[in-house]
Amino acid sequence: MTDTSLDNIALAPSDPHATAEQRGRDLSVIFIVIALLGLFTPGASPIVNSLESGYVLSVQEMARDGGWVVPTLNERPRTVKPPLPFWISAAVCKITGNETAPLGLLRGISAVIGFLTAACIYLLGLRLFDRRAALWSALAWATCFLVIIEYRLARHDIFLTASVALSMLGIWKAWKKEKFGWTITAIGLILAFQCKGPVSWMLTALPAAGFAIVRRPIRWRFLGGLALWSFVAGLSLLPWVGFMLVEVAPNHRKLIYWEAFGRIASDRASFEPLWFYLAAFFYVMPWSGYLLTGVIVPFERKYAARREPMLFCWWWLVGGLVLMTIPFEKTERYAVPLIAPAALLIGQMLVYHLDLHRAGKQDPKCKGLWYGHSLWLMGLSVAIPYVMQFKLEVGESIATGVGLVLSVIAMGVAFSFVRRRPHWATFGSLAFAVVMCFAWTQLDARAPINRDALAELAPKMNRIIGEHDVITWPKRPPNALIYYANRTAPALGEWYRIAEHYPDWSPEQLNEVVKQRDANQHLVEPILTEYLRQNRGQTLFIITRPDHIEQIERLAAPLDFTVEQALDLTTRKPGEAEELRDPFLLLRLSAR
Numbered sequence: 001m002t003d004t005s006l007d008n009i010a011l012a013p014s015d016p017h018a019t020a021e022q023r024g025r026d027l028s029v030i031f032i033v034i035a036l037l038g039l040f041t042p043g044a045s046p047i048v049n050s051l052e053s054g055y056v057l058s059v060q061e062m063a064r065d066g067g068w069v070v071p072t073l074n075e076r077p078r079t080v081k082p083p084l085p086f087w088i089s090a091a092v093c094k095i096t097g098n099e100t101a102p103l104g105l106l107r108g109i110s111a112v113i114g115f116l117t118a119a120c121i122y123l124l125g126l127r128l129f130d131r132r133a134a135l136w137s138a139l140a141w142a143t144c145f146l147v148i149i150e151y152r153l154a155r156h157d158i159f160l161t162a163s164v165a166l167s168m169l170g171i172w173k174a175w176k177k178e179k180f181g182w183t184i185t186a187i188g189l190i191l192a193f194q195c196k197g198p199v200s201w202m203l204t205a206l207p208a209a210g211f212a213i214v215r216r217p218i219r220w221r222f223l224g225g226l227a228l229w230s231f232v233a234g235l236s237l238l239p240w241v242g243f244m245l246v247e248v249a250p251n252h253r254k255l256i257y258w259e260a261f262g263r264i265a266s267d268r269a270s271f272e273p274l275w276f277y278l279a280a281f282f283y284v285m286p287w288s289g290y291l292l293t294g295v296i297v298p299f300e301r302k303y304a305a306r307r308e309p310m311l312f313c314w315w316w317l318v319g320g321l322v323l324m325t326i327p328f329e330k331t332e333r334y335a336v337p338l339i340a341p342a343a344l345l346i347g348q349m350l351v352y353h354l355d356l357h358r359a360g361k362q363d364p365k366c367k368g369l370w371y372g373h374s375l376w377l378m379g380l381s382v383a384i385p386y387v388m389q390f391k392l393e394v395g396e397s398i399a400t401g402v403g404l405v406l407s408v409i410a411m412g413v414a415f416s417f418v419r420r421r422p423h424w425a426t427f428g429s430l431a432f433a434v435v436m437c438f439a440w441t442q443l444d445a446r447a448p449i450n451r452d453a454l455a456e457l458a459p460k461m462n463r464i465i466g467e468h469d470v471i472t473w474p475k476r477p478p479n480a481l482i483y484y485a486n487r488t489a490p491a492l493g494e495w496y497r498i499a500e501h502y503p504d505w506s507p508e509q510l511n512e513v514v515k516q517r518d519a520n521q522h523l524v525e526p527i528l529t530e531y532l533r534q535n536r537g538q539t540l541f542i543i544t545r546p547d548h549i550e551q552i553e554r555l556a557a558p559l560d561f562t563v564e565q566a567l568d569l570t571t572r573k574p575g576e577a578e579e580l581r582d583p584f585l586l587l588r589l590s591a592r
Contacts, residue, residue: 043104114151137347
C-alpha cells in the first residue's frame with residue numbers, strides 16, 4: 001500500500017535531471033516569455049533615467065572613440081562601477097558595426113543576459129528540487145515586475161544578477177560535491193566582482209557561508225573553498241584598479257578614491273532598512289503570496305526532507321537582504337539579484353501545493369494561500385488601471401480595457417481554486433503575470449509622459465554646432481541628450497575638474513562644493529574663464545541653464561566674445577507647454 005501521508009508529499013524530486021529534450025523544451029518556453037516581455041519594441045521607449053543614460057553614453061563613447069580600458073562619461077573616467085558590462089556591450093556594438101550604440105541593441109543585450117539568468121535559475125532548480133519546480137521558478141522570475149524592468153533596460157544590474165545566479169549554481173554543486181562545482185563558483189564570483197565589485201560578496205559568498213555554518217556538522221573545507229575563491233574574485237579586479245591609479249592618475253586619483261570609497265557613506269538612500277525588507281514581497285509581484293509561504297515552510301517539520309535546499313534559498317534571500325541593508329545607499333534595484341532565490345521558493349511552493357492536491361490531501365494552509373492569492377490578483381486588476389492612468393497618463397478607455405482583461409483572468413484563477421483545479425489556477429496566474437507586465441511595458445513605451453523630446457532636439461543641436469566642440473557649464477544637461485547627439489560634451493563644472501584647479505582639496509571639500517555649487521559660483525568661475533582664454537578668437541558652444549547666462553556674459557565680455565542663444569533645449573510635457581522641464585539653452589559664443 002502506497003504511503004500518501006502529508007509528510008511524504010512532494011519531498012522526493014520527480015525528475016531531478018530531466019532529459020535533454022525536456023530541458024530544451026523548458027528553456028524554449030522561458031525564452032519565449034522573456035522575448036515577449038524584454039525584446040518587443042525595446043528601443044521604442046525613451047531613456048528612462050540617469051542610470052541608463054549614463055550607461056548607454058559610456059558604451060557609445062567606448063565604441064565610437066575606442067577607449068577600451070577605462071570607460072568614460074563625457075571624457076570623465078567612469079570608475080564608480082567595474083568595467084565588465086561596459087566591455088560586453090561595447091564589444092557587441094563593435095562586432096555588429098553599430099558604433100553609435102543604438103538603444104535597441106543595448107537593451108537587447110540586457111534581455112539576452114536576462115534569459116541566461118533564467119537558464120541558471122532553471123539549472124539550479126533542477127539540482128535543488130525537480131524539473132517542474134525549476135521551470136516554474138524560472139517563469140516566476142521572468143515575470144516579476146522588478147526583474148522585467150532590469151532586463152528591458154541597459155544597466156549594470158542584470159549583468160550582476162546573472163553572475164550571482166551562476167555563482168550560486170556553482171556553490172550548490174560544490175556543497176553537494178558535484179563535478180565542476182568550484183570551477184563554476186570561481187567563474188561566477190569573478191564575473192560578479194567584475195560587474196559590481198565588493199557588493200557581490202553580500203549577495204553570494206556571505207549568505208552561502210551563513211547557510212554552511214548553521215548546518216551540522218560544519219564543513220570547514222567548503223567554507224575554506226568559498227573564502228579562497230571569494231578572495232581570488234576580489235583580486236581579479238586589482239589589475240584594472242591598479243591601471244587606473246597608475247595611468248589615469250594623477251589628475252583623477254581623487255575621483256577614483258572618492259567613487260570607490262566615498263559612496264559607502266553616501267546619504268542618498270531611497271529606502272529605510274525596514275521598508276527594504278518588506279518591499280521584497282512587492283518585488284515579486286504578482287507571486288507575493290507564494291513567496292510568503294516559501295519563506296515560512298522550510299521551518300515546518302513536514303518539510304524536513306526538503307529542508308536543506310529550501311534553507312539554501314532562504315539563507316540566500318534573507319541573508320542577502322539583511323546584508324544589503326548595511327550600505328547607506330540603497331534602491332529597489334539592489335534587490336534584483338535576490339529575486340532569484342525568491343523565485344526558487346515560489347516555484348517549489350507552486351509544485352508542492354499541486355502535489356498536495358494530486359495526493360488528495362487537505363491542508364488548511366492551502367485554502368488560505370489559494371484564496372489570498374486570488375484576492376491579491378483581483379486587487380491588482382483593479383489597482384493597475386488607476387496606476388496606469390496616474391503614472392503613464394494613458395487614456396481611461398485603454399486602462400479600463402487592461403483592467404477588464406486582468407479581472408477576467410483573476411476571476412478564472414479564483415474559480416479554478418474553488419473548483420479545486422489548482423493546476424489551471426497556476427497557469428492562469430502565469431497568464432495574469434504575462435498580460436500585466438506586457439501591458440505595462442508596452443503602454444509605458446508609448447506613454448505621452450515619456451515622449452522623448454530629447455531625441456528630437458539632438459539633431460537640431462548637431463546641425464547648429466557642426467564640427468565645433470561643445471561644453472556644458474556649470475551643470476551638465478541630461479546624458480540622454482548627449483547620447484542622442486552622439487558627441488562628447490565635457491561638463492566643466494563637475495567637481496573632478498575643480499579638483500584639477502584645486503589639487504590640495506580633500507574629496508570631502510570637493511564634495512561639499514558640489515552640494516553647495518550655487519552658493520559657491522566663485523569657485524568654478526576660474527574653470528570657464530580659463531577655457532574661454534584658451535579658445536579666444538574661436539566660435540564656442542556652451543550648454544547651460546538660463547540663470548547662468550548673465551554670468552557667462554560677464555566672463556566672456558573681457559575676452560571679446562559675443563553671447564547669443566542658439567537653441568532652446570528645454571523639453572515640455574505634452575499639453576503643458578508653459579511648464580518647463582530641464583531648462584537648458586545652447587549658447588553660441590562668437591569672437592567680436
